[in-house]
Amino acid sequence: MPDFNDATKLGSGKEMVDRLTNLIAIFENPALDFSKNRADGDDILGDAYEYLMRHFATESGKSKGQFYTPAEVSRIMAQIIGIRDASTSNATTVYDPTCGSGSLLLKVGDAASARVTLYGQAALDRLAAELESAAAELAELEEEEGGEEGIFAELEKVNRANVSARLREARAIYNTNDEAGAEADVLDKWLALSNREAELKKQLRDAEAELDAKAYARYPKLTGAEIKTLVVDDKWLAALAAAIHGEMDRISQALTQRVRELAERYETPMPQQVNRVAELEARVNAHLAKMGFAR
Structure with a gap:
């Protein structure tokens, strides 16, 4: 440089x-x-x-x-x-x-x-906004239900296969257990959001490919x-x-x-700097003289 x-x-x-x-x-x-x-x-x-x-x-x-x-x-x-x-x-x-x-x-x-x-990318912006909204809602749902007592806590990994398998188990006991019914609703919502996210991504890819x-x-x-x-x-x-x-x-x-x-840096001319130094030096010497350290 x-x-x-x-x-x-x-x-x-x-x-x-x-x-x-x-x-x-x-x-x-x-x-x-x-x-x-x-x-x-x-x-x-x-x-x-x-x-x-x-x-x-x-x-x-x-x-x-x-x-x-x-x-x-x-x-x-x-x-x-x-x-x-x-x-x-x-x-x-x-x-x-x-x-x-x-x-x-x-x-x-x-x-x-x-x-x-x-006109710019009005349709694309709409799809992108929907995609962002679906992804945000999906992430929020995973965060809410990902704690120790959450619905996703028992899942090794939150993905389509694990959620679908857990949903089948929840539906098997849906008629006799209200808690299982609520769990099935959450799992259904996750799958719907995941499907919507995948669909929007495909639409965007197709438009670009065309x-x-x-x-x-x-x-x-x-x-x-x-x-x-x-x-x-x-x-x-x-x-x-x-x-x-x-x-x-x-x-x-x-x-x-x-x-x-x-x-x-060079705003003050050198003569002024010299005069200022001399003035300060004189003041210091005067103080030293009063203290008995006269040179």
């Missing part, structure tokens, strides 16, 4: 402050905005992009494919639905059942000939120019520009903070 307090490289005092201030001004120069640059298949960009994505994914504990939603996938999906050639108006609605960041909706909006109305299949079907039909635009312009350069701007912001913040620290 760079040392912004290295006097051998940055000088000292006002020289250091001026040099760091100039560095900040350099990084804030609009001419360093590379977001609009374009490259024609430069392999160096590809290598740099792969390195950055792998690094960022590793740092965030994810795989490269999970780290972000590729822009080219959104563009491909926009082409699949044929929004560019469709007759659209402000009343036309576009819905993405599995969008996360809204990338696909934005690409569709850009490709449409009119300002279409965009979109993936459409995207994969489009890949073989892409032209060379489309591939270059998707991979180089929308993927590599966008990622590199975002990474560069992020690093510039980080360095600018570090430099700004360092300049503030240096400004506070």
